[in-house]
Amino acid sequence: MGGNDIELYIKPLIFTLMKKVKIFYFILFFFTSCDNDHGNYSFKYNGITYEIVKDRKSWADATKYAVEHGAKLAEIRSVGEQNAIYYALTHDAGVSPEYTHVKDGGDIAYVWIGATDKKQEGTWTWTTTNSGNGDHFWNGQGYNGKGDGAAFNNAFINWGGTWNYKCMEPDNYMGSQNAGAVALSDWPKDKGTLGHAGEWNDINESNHLYFVIQYGNK
Numbered sequence: 001m002g003g004n005d006i007e008l009y010i011k012p013l014i015f016t017l018m019k020k021v022k023i024f025y026f027i028l029f030f031f032t033s034c035d036n037d038h039g040n041y042s043f044k045y046n047g048i049t050y051e052i053v054k055d056r057k058s059w060a061d062a063t064k065y066a067v068e069h070g071a072k073l074a075e076i077r078s079v080g081e082q083n084a085i086y087y088a089l090t091h092d093a094g095v096s097p098e099y100t101h102v103k104d105g106g107d108i109a110y111v112w113i114g115a116t117d118k119k120q121e122g123t124w125t126w127t128t129t130n131s132g133n134g135d136h137f138w139n140g141q142g143y144n145g146k147g148d149g150a151a152f153n154n155a156f157i158n159w160g161g162t163w164n165y166k167c168m169e170p171d172n173y174m175g176s177q178n179a180g181a182v183a184l185s186d187w188p189k190d191k192g193t194l195g196h197a198g199e200w201n202d203i204n205e206s207n208h209l210y211f212v213i214q215y216g217n218k
Contacts, residue, residue, distance in 0.1 A: 041093035045084040049215045050074060052093040052111070056100070059179035059205035062112045063130045066213040073114030074212040075126035075135070076200075077156050085113075085212055086182065086198045095210060097184040097197070104173055105203040106187030106194060112211035115180025115200065121172065122149075124180070138170075144194055145171030160187065160195020168194045170202035179205035182212075 041052045057065060066072050076082050089095045089111060100109045117124045119132030122141060127134035140149035142159055143166055151157045161168035170177065180200050186192030195201055
């Protein structure tokens with residue numbers, strides 16, 4: 001086989017190989033750049049296993065996911081649990097405070113937890129299903145709403161404004177905020193007059209967010 005023959009034989013092989021390499025990197029880029037499946041993170045606190053799910057879902061779909069996996073959206077019942085979850089979110093799991101922006105939540109990022117008042121406005125519960133049934137922990141709205149809210153039966157709460165001993169949330173803004181989430185920044189963005197990072201806010205349940213689930217009962 002002469003030099004020209006080898007060249008004619010090798011060139012198509014190189015071209016085909018380059019095409020396959022390009023396709024491989026395209027597929028790799030696609031799957032590492034999409035919203036879903038960035039790698040969940042599990043941790044334990046006080047004997048309970050939690051999982052931070054990096055898959056953007058509505059609150060109802062996040063609840064469904066939890067139930068299908070033998071779990072439930074996280075119920076935060078103490079300052080120790082609150083601190084453990086927030087630390088895991090922002091340090092161990094590395095959830096970026098810029099991964100999304102919730103317009104009805106002050107234009108910052110949040111992560112779903114199991115709080116809702118979808119069954120009855122102003123009656124907040126920790127729910128295990130999409131029905132809204134669960135342990136009652138808060139009544140009414142904060143100072144940014146009607147201002148008549150209070151913890152039920154001395155339950156732990158961490159609504160926006162708790163840092164200043166004056167709950168500004170929940171406020172049912174625009175009459176359509178029925179799901180609770182943990183904030184990853186102060187809000188509203190660049191002002192922080194309603195809440196601080198780590199506190200809870202009520203936002204519209206149609207937002208697509210990461211979420212925290214827990215396995216077993218406390």
